[in-house]
Amino acid sequence: MRKKWWWGIAALVALGLFVSYTRWGQELEFLAGGALVNAGYRLQDRLSAYDFAHEEATPEQVYEEFLHQNHLSAAVRNIFPRTVRHPVVALVACMDARLDTNEIAGDTRHYYYVLRLAGSVMSPKEEEMLELAVDHGVKVVVFTTHSDCAAEKTAADPAGRARFPNLVKAVDERAMRFQEFLHRPLIRERTGQGKLLVKWLDLDTETERAEPHRERASR
Ligand SMILES: [Zn+2]
Numbered sequence: 001m002r003k004k005w006w007w008g009i010a011a012l013v014a015l016g017l018f019v020s021y022t023r024w025g026q027e028l029e030f031l032a033g034g035a036l037v038n039a040g041y042r043l044q045d046r047l048s049a050y051d052f053a054h055e056e057a058t059p060e061q062v063y064e065e066f067l068h069q070n071h072l073s074a075a076v077r078n079i080f081p082r083t084v085r086h087p088v089v090a091l092v093a094c095m096d097a098r099l100d101t102n103e104i105a106g107d108t109r110h111y112y113y114v115l116r117l118a119g120s121v122m123s124p125k126e127e128e129m130l131e132l133a134v135d136h137g138v139k140v141v142v143f144t145t146h147s148d149c150a151a152e153k154t155a156a157d158p159a160g161r162a163r164f165p166n167l168v169k170a171v172d173e174r175a176m177r178f179q180e181f182l183h184r185p186l187i188r189e190r191t192g193q194g195k196l197l198v199k200w201l202d203l204d205t206e207t208e209r210a211e212p213h214r215e216r217a218s219r
Pocket of ligand 1 (some may be wrong): 094095096112118119120146148150151152
């Protein structure tokens with residue numbers, strides 16, 4: 001009986017060492033973490049009333065619930081702080097609520113700078129911010145656009161063009177701004193030296209799967 005007990009302890013220690021010190025073990029732990037995060041998403045996803053009390057909450061009720069959830073979350077973070085990382089990826093994504101950058105990256109660790117912009121349109125200040133991120137060690141800039149984008153649809157609709165001229169102008173400039181970023185001296189130097197990759201990817205809004213960007217015929 002006593003021997004069996006020792007075998008159990010030895011197996012647990014071996015598992016601990018495997019998870020802590022081998023690549024396979026760490027990948028397994030990362031996958032297990034992802035599975036648990038998804039289990040959490042599933043638990044919350046089907047709850048439709050924002051504050052669980054009203055089908056149609058008022059702005060005050062929404063705000064109250066928002067603050068309550070923030071304080072709950074902050075209290076948990078206070079007990080279990082997150083590890084500070086040097087981001088290696090800068091991710092540019094539209095502000096569409098269906099896009100979740102943790103899901104796009106498949107990673108909850110803080111290895112990502114995230115720029116959320118209407119229609120993923122950069123202006124010179126965002127280009128400078130991205131360059132600053134590159135200066136701070138970012139190795140890959142992932143610029144994304146996505147299917148069923150409200151900003152793109154507004155730009156394609158005459159009534160939308162009349163009503164939101166600034167948004168439309170920005171969407172029309174998107175490809176030019178991307179090229180402008182690529183041609184900034186530091187960005188050109190880093191990409192030329194193989195120290196930086198800049199990629200434009202298209203996201204499927206439903207699955208968040210990324211594919212290399214292709215110009216669409218409609219625009
Ligand atoms: Zn969008």
